Amino acid sequence: MKLLITQMKNQDPLNPMDNAEVTSQMAQLSTVTGIEKMNATLSGFISSMQSTQALQASSLIGRAVLVEGSSAYLAPSKTEGESEAYFGVDLPVGADNLKVNIKDAGGNVVKTFNLKNQAAGIAQIGWNGFSEDGTKLADGRYTIEATATTGNSTVASTTLSYEQVVSVSSGANGVKLNLSNLASITTDQIKQIF
Secondary structure: OHHHHHHHHOOOOOOOOOHHHHHHHHHHHHHHHHHHHHHHHHHHHHHHHHHHHHHHHHHHOOOEEEEEOOEEEEEEOOOOOOEEEEEEEEEOOOEEEEEEEEEOOOOOEEEEEEEEEEOOEEEEEEEOOEOOOOOEOOOEEEEEEEEEEEOOEEEOOEEEEEEEEEEEEEEOOEEEEEEOOOOEEOHHHEEEEO
């Protein structure tokens, strides 16, 4: 606005600015001011929204979630004391056969699950820590691999890890959930909450 007033004060009196030109410049200044106010309002709204999301996400701390991943953590059960591991496989379409291999740190298959007639959705799988030959395996992280087939065709499948939400962080990239496997995810990456 100061620029427009200065321009009007210093204009040539013999060749004054056209009324339409003055009106046009005032409209442009008004638009710029409006955009600046809108940006300030949106910044405040985004900040408030992130705070709300962080507060809501904090209710997940201590909860278990299924997220995209390829590991199963074998650990003592909180209720029975026996070791167990949970994981899942997400099937966008049903499958006649779902084969899941569990591998140790050396890449050796220690247990195989062959599941028949799986519907579309999440197949939850629990494992008691025993290998194919009946040996009790040590607690720790194992790798999971899944192959789903219908007839002779392979169908899409995604392995899911069972992880604990340990904390929530908020930053420039939004609200993140920090998991027990040291990964950080957004809430839309959660497939299931326990």
